[in-house]
Amino acid sequence: MPTRTAAQRRAQAKVDYDAFLANCPSRQLLDRISDKWVALILAALGSDGPHPSGGGCAGEPRSMRYSELSRRLAGVSQKMLTQTLRSLERDGLITRTVTPTVPVTVTYELTDLGRSLHQVMYGIKAWAEAHMDEVLANREEYDARMA
Amino acid sequence: MPTRTAAQRRAQAKVDYDAFLANCPSRQLLDRISDKWVALILAALGSDGPHPSGGGCAGEPRSMRYSELSRRLAGVSQKMLTQTLRSLERDGLITRTVTPTVPVTVTYELTDLGRSLHQVMYGIKAWAEAHMDEVLANREEYDARMA
DNA sequence: CAGGATCCCGCTAGATACTG
DNA sequence: CAGTATCTAGCGGGATCCTG
Numbered sequence: 001m002p003t004r005t006a007a008q009r010r011a012q013a014k015v016d017y018d019a020f021l022a023n024c025p026s027r028q029l030l031d032r033i034s035d036k037w038v039a040l041i042l043a044a045l046g047s048d049g050p051h052p053s054g055g056g057c058a059g060e061p062r063s064m065r066y067s068e069l070s071r072r073l074a075g076v077s078q079k080m081l082t083q084t085l086r087s088l089e090r091d092g093l094i095t096r097t098v099t100p101t102v103p104v105t106v107t108y109e110l111t112d113l114g115r116s117l118h119q120v121m122y123g124i125k126a127w128a129e130a131h132m133d134e135v136l137a138n139r140e141e142y143d144a145r146m147a
Numbered sequence: 148m149p150t151r152t153a154a155q156r157r158a159q160a161k162v163d164y165d166a167f168l169a170n171c172p173s174r175q176l177l178d179r180i181s182d183k184w185v186a187l188i189l190a191a192l193g194s195d196g197p198h199p200s201g202g203g204c205a206g207e208p209r210s211m212r213y214s215e216l217s218r219r220l221a222g223v224s225q226k227m228l229t230q231t232l233r234s235l236e237r238d239g240l241i242t243r244t245v246t247p248t249v250p251v252t253v254t255y256e257l258t259d260l261g262r263s264l265h266q267v268m269y270g271i272k273a274w275a276e277a278h279m280d281e282v283l284a285n286r287e288e289y290d291a292r293m294a
Numbered sequence: 295c296a297g298g299a300t301c302c303c304g305c306t307a308g309a310t311a312c313t314g
Numbered sequence: 315c316a317g318t319a320t321c322t323a324g325c326g327g328g329a330t331c332c333t334g
Contacts, residue, residue: 021222025279030275073164074161124173135239142239
């Protein structure tokens, strides 16, 4: 093989970089939590917002059934809800418990790991609530100037 | 109009939920930082970032040229780099400075807002480095059990 | 050097229908 | 109730070519 072309070197650099990204923990985490429904499921299971059904239970780790979750996250399709729940279970962030009643009852709950991740999400939420309005203002100003 | 079908009610719920999500600051922030290249640009401009060589350690606010960034983020296409930089500038997270040399010199730097966001990213990085190996282990165990 | 304009492909979310 | 299976369209993102 003679000397490589610039295109070949670039291609190789891309491959290397992709491999690097695939092994980067921060990148993996970002991919995880940025999933459209992950944050919402974590929030639903981790916090104790006012609940439509039933009375006020608050505080202790929340467990929710499949159908409760699907009502809570009104816009989610069954496919995505199931898929997201599976992946979270796979990662050890939530537990899935099947109770062999008739019909079956399935409940989901955060693990310790999931709760710790929920804390990180809280940090994100805090920044968002403190600064997103500023970001939005910048955006409008920028658009106005460019128009 | 007679009573609505279940499908109609579901469709309406989805619309409402989408609207809610569109106005949710946390969601907006998540969308922002989960962009494939945003985190890397923030890291590149905010510190010495994920680079094997070079001594590391977080340093003073860095300013970088377009071509430096494109070399640092080896896998990025010109289109995505430009697009991402623009959107970050629009949001007031970075500044773009054009120096009319020949040929032109363009440098990018974090704003205060950008630096504050960079701190949040650091929290994410910390969790990732502390817990992602556990997540990965869970994943393997899960796959093994399912195989 | 820095970036605009285009074309195009792969992936994935979503709708729909079926099942234990 | 809590899923699985399949099919499809839309679009994000990359490659490529061009310019001030």
